[in-house]
Amino acid sequence: MKIYLVGGAVRDALMARAAATPPAAHTDRDWVVVGATPEAMADAGFLPVGRDFPVFLHPQTREEYALARTERKTAPGYHGFAFHTAPGVTLEDDLSRRDLTINAMAVATEHADDPAQAPVIDPHHGQQDLQARVLRHVTGAFAEDPVRILRLARFAARFPDFSVAPDTLALMRRMVDDGEVDHLVAERVWQELARGLMEQRPSRMLEVLRDCGALERLLPEVDRLWGVPQRADYHPEIDTGIHLMMVLDMSARLDAPLTVRFACLCHDLGKGTTPADVLPRHIGHEERSARLLKGVCERLRVPTDCRELADVVAREHGNIHRSGDLSAAALVRLLERCDALRKPHRFQEVLLACECDARGRLGLHEQPYPQRARLAQALQWAQAVDTAAVAALAQAEGLAGAAVGGRIHQARVAAVHDGLSAATGRADAGD
Structure with a gap:
């Protein structure tokens, strides 16, 4: 039995060493066991938890240890894989089934406390791709799992200075053309989308998904925003899709929670359905955004807190932007429509999303947003x-x-x- 630390913990330790910074703390470390059987793991005190393939909990640390395995695709989409584990499955076999070269490196368990200084097992040249800042698939097996398209897009958002290898992007496009992403289940799409929204630069996730054609299949309501013009006096960036990416990146800059970032993603969906003869104006886009949002949330099974906040922002962000000119009566009506008196914490998140929208515009990143403080104060007066x-x-x-x-x-x-x-x-x- 031989145990190895693999994946993200190794990658991040190597990146930290290259940048001369302390490595990130990993609460979830990925362990692979070679040369063992389920019986041998149980005899060593490990607790079995895996359903699809043998995974065990360490008796003390409760970290997960998986037997080295290979896999074979048996059906379209994310489901339909046959896994094979046996003492003869090598570490290299296991690393070959991983998604990206930068995630397909390992160190022996005796070096796990300081993987950056350990001999790295790197059969797919992950260290080279780390230095070149490239996201590259390991083998053609990448094409067997469409979730990997979402994972790669999420890593692009986490590491925004990394490019996607041309052959990897071409492979992703073929996967989309073959209909693989059409078989993804809602739970996995939402899980990866939510994690990508919480990364350093969420716009990169959308950029990668658009480049390979996956965004049109998964979120057509979002994809159609690119190329839609807006009034330049309000939106110097003009293109609605570019504005959306700027708003998402502002939400990351302001350290917004997932609820706010999802609201930012969906706040302008209605602009994608504005009749061409009235462009670049978008009269009534707020209500259209709310209707389209409902479909997105039902399709992806979006959690209730994200869904409710996004609905308020979609319907009211224009009124909140104009609230500096509202009378006391109009302000109270706005507070009531937002249910701010019953849910003041959610209203604070509504205001944060609106600030992201206002500042996510070309040349306006540093512009103050006094509406946020004014409405928060109005809520306090009403609550009193x-x-x-x-x-x-x-x-x-x-x-x-x-x-x-x-x-x-x-x-x-x-x-x-x-x-x-x-x-x-x-x-x-x-x-």
Whole structure:
């Protein structure tokens, strides 16, 4: 029995050494065991957990250890693989089934604590591709698993200065043309999409998926945004697809959570369906965006928190951008439409997504977004209203039901009006 550390932990240690920086901490290390059987692993105290192929938990660390294996495709798409494990399966056999050369390196377990200083087992020249900043498939077996297209796009977002090898991009295009991505299950698409959105430069993921044709198959609502013009006075970058990539990268720059980044991805879907005769204007695109978003979320089974936030942003981002000119009554109506009073934390994320949208434009990356602070303050003024006291007074006057709610609404409008007046007075005094 021989144990090796493989994959991302080795890759990142080598990258850290080249950059003279501390290696990233890996909570999930990938271990491969060569020359063992399931019985031998159990005898050594490892706990079996794998269903499709033998994977075991270490008795102390609870890290996963997989027997070296080969695999053979038996059906289209992600499902349909036959796995073979046996003591005769070599480490090189196991590394050959991996996706990218930079992920197909290993070090012996005795060097796992410092893989950057260890002899690296590198049969597919991953170190060379690390130095050249290239994402390259290991073997033709890459084509057997369409999830690898998504994984490569995600790695492009993580390592934005890496290029995709021309032969790898050509292979990905053939996979798309052969219909492989059409067999992907929603859960895997969402999983990889979500992880890619959380990487350093999410726009690179979309760029790679577009280059190989996969974005049109997986997210046609997003893909059709490229080439759609916008008014240059609002969008100096003009192209809606370019704007989308800038918004996503701004969400990464502002360290936004996944909910916000997904909302950024979907906020302008309706612009892809604007009639050509009214371009570059996009009247009513917000409602069209919300309708298209619903289809995306159902198709990919998007989690509820991401779905709900994206819906609010799609419908209201234009109104939030224009909120600096709204009256107190209009501000309270906006807060109510966003359900901000019941879900203030979500509203803060709505405002962050809108800031990403406003600053994700050519030449406007450093532009302030005062709407965010103004609406957050308006919410605080509205929240300060003692609704129980207002309701009790209204009921004492004989009001009930919607009339009580109307009285609470009026009290909130008055509170926001007073707050705005006081703030304006302070500003005037400062002048």
